Amino acid sequence: MNRRDFVAQGSAFIGLSRNDAKSFVRDTLSNITSSYTTTKPRFESITEHVGVYRDVVNVGVVRSGSKTLLIDSGDSSILQDAKHLHIESIDRVLYTHYHRDQCSGASRLKGAHIDVPATEAKLFTNATEFWLEADVILDHRYDFRPEIMVLRESVAIDRELRDGDILHWEGIPIRVMATPGHTDGSLSYFVEADGKSIAFTGDLIYGPGQIWEFYSLQKRFPGMDGDYWGIGGAVLDLLDSIKVVGAHNPAMLVPSHGEVMRNPENALTLLHSQLEQVMQNYLTLSAWRVSKRNGVQIFKEDAPPPFDVPMFEQLAPVDLPKWLHRTVGTSSYIVAEDNSMFLFDCGFNSIVEAVNELVGSGEISGVDAIWASHYHDDHISSINTVRRRYGSKVYVQREMQDILENPTAYCMPCLFPESIHVDHALAEGEQFHWKGYEMTAYYFPGQTLYHAGLLIEHDGTRVFMTGDAFGNWAIGDVCSYNRNFIGEDGETHGSERCLRLLLKLKPDLLYAAHWGPIRFSQKYIEKTLDILRKREAMLTALLPWDDANFGLDPYWIRAYPYRQSIFPGQKVLLEARIYNHSDAACGASVELCAPQGWQVESSGSITIPAHAEGAIRLAAIAPTNPPTRRQVLGLTAHFCKRRLGEIAEAIVDYRQPDTASPPSTA
Ligand SMILES: [Zn+2]
Numbered sequence: 001m002n003r004r005d006f007v008a009q010g011s012a013f014i015g016l017s018r019n020d021a022k023s024f025v026r027d028t029l030s031n032i033t034s035s036y037t038t039t040k041p042r043f044e045s046i047t048e049h050v051g052v053y054r055d056v057v058n059v060g061v062v063r064s065g066s067k068t069l070l071i072d073s074g075d076s077s078i079l080q081d082a083k084h085l086h087i088e089s090i091d092r093v094l095y096t097h098y099h100r101d102q103c104s105g106a107s108r109l110k111g112a113h114i115d116v117p118a119t120e121a122k123l124f125t126n127a128t129e130f131w132l133e134a135d136v137i138l139d140h141r142y143d144f145r146p147e148i149m150v151l152r153e154s155v156a157i158d159r160e161l162r163d164g165d166i167l168h169w170e171g172i173p174i175r176v177m178a179t180p181g182h183t184d185g186s187l188s189y190f191v192e193a194d195g196k197s198i199a200f201t202g203d204l205i206y207g208p209g210q211i212w213e214f215y216s217l218q219k220r221f222p223g224m225d226g227d228y229w230g231i232g233g234a235v236l237d238l239l240d241s242i243k244v245v246g247a248h249n250p251a252m253l254v255p256s257h258g259e260v261m262r263n264p265e266n267a268l269t270l271l272h273s274q275l276e277q278v279m280q281n282y283l284t285l286s287a288w289r290v291s292k293r294n295g296v297q298i299f300k301e302d303a304p305p306p307f308d309v310p311m312f313e314q315l316a317p318v319d320l321p322k323w324l325h326r327t328v329g330t331s332s333y334i335v336a337e338d339n340s341m342f343l344f345d346c347g348f349n350s351i352v353e354a355v356n357e358l359v360g361s362g363e364i365s366g367v368d369a370i371w372a373s374h375y376h377d378d379h380i381s382s383i384n385t386v387r388r389r390y391g392s393k394v395y396v397q398r399e400m401q402d403i404l405e406n407p408t409a410y411c412m413p414c415l416f417p418e419s420i421h422v423d424h425a426l427a428e429g430e431q432f433h434w435k436g437y438e439m440t441a442y443y444f445p446g447q448t449l450y451h452a453g454l455l456i457e458h459d460g461t462r463v464f465m466t467g468d469a470f471g472n473w474a475i476g477d478v479c480s481y482n483r484n485f486i487g488e489d490g491e492t493h494g495s496e497r498c499l500r501l502l503l504k505l506k507p508d509l510l511y512a513a514h515w516g517p518i519r520f521s522q523k524y525i526e527k528t529l530d531i532l533r534k535r536e537a538m539l540t541a542l543l544p545w546d547d548a549n550f551g552l553d554p555y556w557i558r559a560y561p562y563r564q565s566i567f568p569g570q571k572v573l574l575e576a577r578i579y580n581h582s583d584a585a586c587g588a589s590v591e592l593c594a595p596q597g598w599q600v601e602s603s604g605s606i607t608i609p610a611h612a613e614g615a616i617r618l619a620a621i622a623p624t625n626p627p628t629r630r631q632v633l634g635l636t637a638h639f640c641k642r643r644l645g646e647i648a649e650a651i652v653d654y655r656q657p658d659t660a661s662p663p664s665t666a
């Protein structure tokens with residue numbers, strides 16, 4: 001079966017059981033990917049003057065006489081093959097978008113004229129400055145456009161290209177078309193050569209009905225105040241771009257990732273319908289729509305939902321048991337007979353005022369303990385203030401301990417950059433008693449991977465604290481960058497794990513941090529699981545990986561620690577952490593790429609078991625006279641024979657020699 005036939009059956013997967021669909025896709029894809037990565041020659045001729053060179057991305061190669069024009073350049077490994085390909089000089093390079101996998105080798109193309117999308121030009125010319133200023137987006141991150149897959153250092157450019165421009169390169173017309181979606185400024189290039197219109201479409205499409213990854217589509221829906229809640233929001237732009245490209249009737253589509261498509265109409269139509277199906281599925285359960293109904297301020301202005309899909313009926317409001325109190329922001333609390341308080345979540349300044357008031361009025365004696373549902377700033381940013389004043393002990397699920405204690409080792413949304421010491425790291429199912437209350441701790445990775453749930457039993461009532469994983473009745477997978485996984489395989493997974501836990505525990509009430517209490521409903525949980533199973537089949541058809549989570553998880557390859565401070569000349573130690581979402585063990589290798597003046601000491605490879613995270617240790621020595629106060633290292637990865645280019649980065653800040661000794665680096 002060829003790729004097109006295989007993907008044409010994509011919508012049929014929805015009728016299969018999840019496991020059938022997964023194994024079918026896996027078997028079929030393993031044939032396709034192995035031919036893509038190993039047996040295919042690196043250069044494929046498309047027409048007499050146009051071809052594709054397989055770098056980290058597909059590089060378009062247009063030739064006229066002794067001159068060559070490239071579309072994207074990957075890490076510029078075409079330079080090594082230039083002689084063999086009879087390329088005398090690279091005259092010009094057109095970039096479809098700013099992501100590092102398209103252009104990490106741009107600075108090696110000496111003498112070439114570099115053209116980039118006008119709206120993304122600064123991300124090329126001011127990349128160094130982008131990273132110097134990046135703390136403002138890394139801390140308390142609620143926006144994702146531009147995504148931080150930006151070059152590590154600036155490159156000079158020659159021309160900014162805009163929608164509608166027509167280039168005449170050596171007599172070959174190239175039409176420039178704005179095709180936003182994957183990034184806001186993405187351009188497609190229609191090369192009119194050898195009697196054909198060949199469209200180089202960047203990451204608009206991977207193959208018939210498919211895209212390379214889903215997380216880049218995180219973008220505010222119309223009217224939203226921030227990208228954080230807009231899971232798949234850029235699908236709206238992408239659907240328009242698909243129509244624009246289709247309307248110009250290209251003979252072929254050349255994607256940045258994937259194979260050349262010779263039936264563009266079929267490929268684009270299938271993608272359009274698969275994207276619509278996926279978005280309808282997401283919006284059936286999206287908690288931001290519940291926020292909207294409950295008046296949480298995530299909208300600047302009201303706008304109708306982008307896809308007309310109904311949600312579950314809301315359940316009737318319920319009263320809290322009289323021992324559980326809702327207070328300001330995301331917080332709630334219980335009080336013991338000695339008037340001390342156990343506080344659940346502690347995020348906004350207003351909670352500090354509320355606690356002080358309760359103490360001032362004599363209603364409570366102090367805050368004995370704090371439990372945090374997850375690492376987001378709106379749930380933890382006042383913990384240090386409260387504990388300093390009241391000596392509170394902090395209880396946290398063990399899966400969250402490191403991100404609270406070492407937040408800058410992570411690149412995650414809504415990150416509070418100050419370390420919070422954890423007094424008690426809770427194990428899965430750990431029971432503890434607090435002054436007459438019985439509690440059981442659970443890992444609960446619904447909204448994000450770093451999230452917990454807590455069962456509180458008192459006075460004959462069982463309340464499960466769900467943090468941000470639930471609204472009434474919706475689930476919290478609002479942001480791809482939170483890392484919420486689909487499916488139920490392996491140790492770590494998302495909402496399905498949470499739902500199955502609730503089915504097992506059958507608490508009386510679910511208490512959501514932002515939304516308050518709802519009654520446990522077996523019927524709603526089963527309906528939700530059914531929607532998630534369909535979602536997994538749809539995403540497996542949409543994404544060209546043997547497990548959809550590779551296309552959902554932006555940090556499946558990441559640097560740990562993400563940020564660190566060192567003295568000039570010091571050795572930097574870090575790890576490439578790789579989460580293998582596949583059902584099969586996979587080989588991975590990582591190289592460290594460093595700016596000039598660095599001495600890279602190690603690279604490494606590893607085999608990572610199915611559904612497990614592996615780590616490769618890396619080391620490099622920083623220059624003694626760095627040119628800037630911050631530099632960025634790149635992690636170039638191969639995984640299961642796929643070349644992924646500089647898929648992750650790590651930030652190194654230089655300390656002044658007269659400051660205190662730096663913290664440990666790994
Ligand atoms: Zn990209």
Ligand SMILES: [Zn+2]
Pocket residue numbers: 330376378379468513514
């Ligand atoms: Zn929250």
